Amino acid sequence: MSAGKQAVGFDAACGLLEAALRGATRQEIVEHAATATDCRRALARLRDGMRSHAWTEVAHPLNLGSTIAKYDAKTRQEGFHALNDWDGLADHVVNADTIPVDVLNFLINHRGSEPPDAIALAILLDYYFMHVLALLSLRVWDEGHADEQLDRLQSLLDDLQGANGSGQLFAADAETLILIATCHYEREERGYDLLLERVQTLNHAHRVRVALGHAASMGSHLRFGFEATYARDTVATRDDNVADYPWLCFALATLMREYARMQEDGDNVDIVDRGIERDRIVEALINGLSADARAFMGDHPPLSLSKSEGERREFRDLFLKHRPALLDAFERFRPQDAGYSPLAFFFNFSHNVLKGTVVDALLRGEPWPLTLNDLLTGVPRDDEKNARRRALAETLMGYARANPSPIRGRMMPVIVYDPATGRQAFSAALKKLEA
Numbered sequence: 001m002s003a004g005k006q007a008v009g010f011d012a013a014c015g016l017l018e019a020a021l022r023g024a025t026r027q028e029i030v031e032h033a034a035t036a037t038d039c040r041r042a043l044a045r046l047r048d049g050m051r052s053h054a055w056t057e058v059a060h061p062l063n064l065g066s067t068i069a070k071y072d073a074k075t076r077q078e079g080f081h082a083l084n085d086w087d088g089l090a091d092h093v094v095n096a097d098t099i100p101v102d103v104l105n106f107l108i109n110h111r112g113s114e115p116p117d118a119i120a121l122a123i124l125l126d127y128y129f130m131h132v133l134a135l136l137s138l139r140v141w142d143e144g145h146a147d148e149q150l151d152r153l154q155s156l157l158d159d160l161q162g163a164n165g166s167g168q169l170f171a172a173d174a175e176t177l178i179l180i181a182t183c184h185y186e187r188e189e190r191g192y193d194l195l196l197e198r199v200q201t202l203n204h205a206h207r208v209r210v211a212l213g214h215a216a217s218m219g220s221h222l223r224f225g226f227e228a229t230y231a232r233d234t235v236a237t238r239d240d241n242v243a244d245y246p247w248l249c250f251a252l253a254t255l256m257r258e259y260a261r262m263q264e265d266g267d268n269v270d271i272v273d274r275g276i277e278r279d280r281i282v283e284a285l286i287n288g289l290s291a292d293a294r295a296f297m298g299d300h301p302p303l304s305l306s307k308s309e310g311e312r313r314e315f316r317d318l319f320l321k322h323r324p325a326l327l328d329a330f331e332r333f334r335p336q337d338a339g340y341s342p343l344a345f346f347f348n349f350s351h352n353v354l355k356g357t358v359v360d361a362l363l364r365g366e367p368w369p370l371t372l373n374d375l376l377t378g379v380p381r382d383d384e385k386n387a388r389r390r391a392l393a394e395t396l397m398g399y400a401r402a403n404p405s406p407i408r409g410r411m412m413p414v415i416v417y418d419p420a421t422g423r424q425a426f427s428a429a430l431k432k433l434e435a
Helices: 010-022 025-034 039-052 065-077 099-111 118-137 146-160 174-182 191-199 204-229 234-239 244-264 271-289 293-297 303-333 350-364 385-402 419-434
Strands: 345-347 405-407 410-412 415-417
Touching (some): 010 065, 010 146, 099 118, 099 350, 118 174, 174 191, 174 204, 174 350, 204 244, 204 345, 204 350, 244 271, 244 293, 244 303, 271 419, 293 303, 293 419, 350 385, 350 415, 385 415
Antiparallel strands (some): 405 410
């Protein structure tokens, strides 16, 4: 499709992206930008395309302008700013530029005087396309056949992170794109209930993958809030995270059903693969529960779970049925000083974890071969990735300490890797689960 023609509808948008991600378009965009005399000018060329969502000065032009405008407008109407971050300084508006352009501007300030870096340009371009896919992940329900559309996005994500790309990884699956699109601050939280209703209509496999990502991400997010933002006040944590608790309830109930199915019915997958799959479910369960186990097991759940009471009771009943086996299994995931544990990982928003990973890759000019999902699990424990997971988590903590944010009148890092605090949260959760 030529640059002058515009995609109409989800299939057409995916067709444009398939051609761009599978063909030579990305390489041509990077090569064109890299002919500039310095990194600042090269990045400015890339920024022009990102802002207009169109690249016309390449052999295989691409124009996503009307597609992005259409889907961004619909998504904002539903309550989400998938492409733009909240302006933390102004504290009342979203940033004018998209998140990839914000990161690009940061790189201009830090590497603008250097020669053009084709690797950094390619990483930034892939980061842009990842956000386009994340926006599309919120639109898979628009024309029906959401499961098929999500599968198509998975194929596009594979293309993005495949041989034609920069080598920078972002997400392990299309379901995580939904998390990335919605896991930064929204002043109005009206969109989360609607999105959860839509997610509940997905097929079993898609729901389980959504649940794995959200249970782990929300565990880290709510633990951070409990420790830093709310000074270990459970009531304050619940009151300020009303939109999060139904999502965590969905994730825990979905994973609990899957654990019970595996325990009771069995299946015919390879025993090693089945063990890894079960371990990831168990790890995600204790991760999500570590934030506030009593909300899901106690007799006085928070008001935010009133509409989720049926799901909460189902989770509780299944958990009590399998409690002895689960408590034994949980012990394998107690954070240790060595290795890597997502229960030792605390952060304000998953979006900032991914952004920090990309920023570090851009400053070093070398991609990280880890997805956001890789930081949300330590399974299998002997995985060679675990050393890289910990190195990345500690690198992100270093940036966060060097650039703290004001919280409760104090300057604090918003990303922390701390096994000791992770063990405290783990032990507190187990006491509530054993009661």
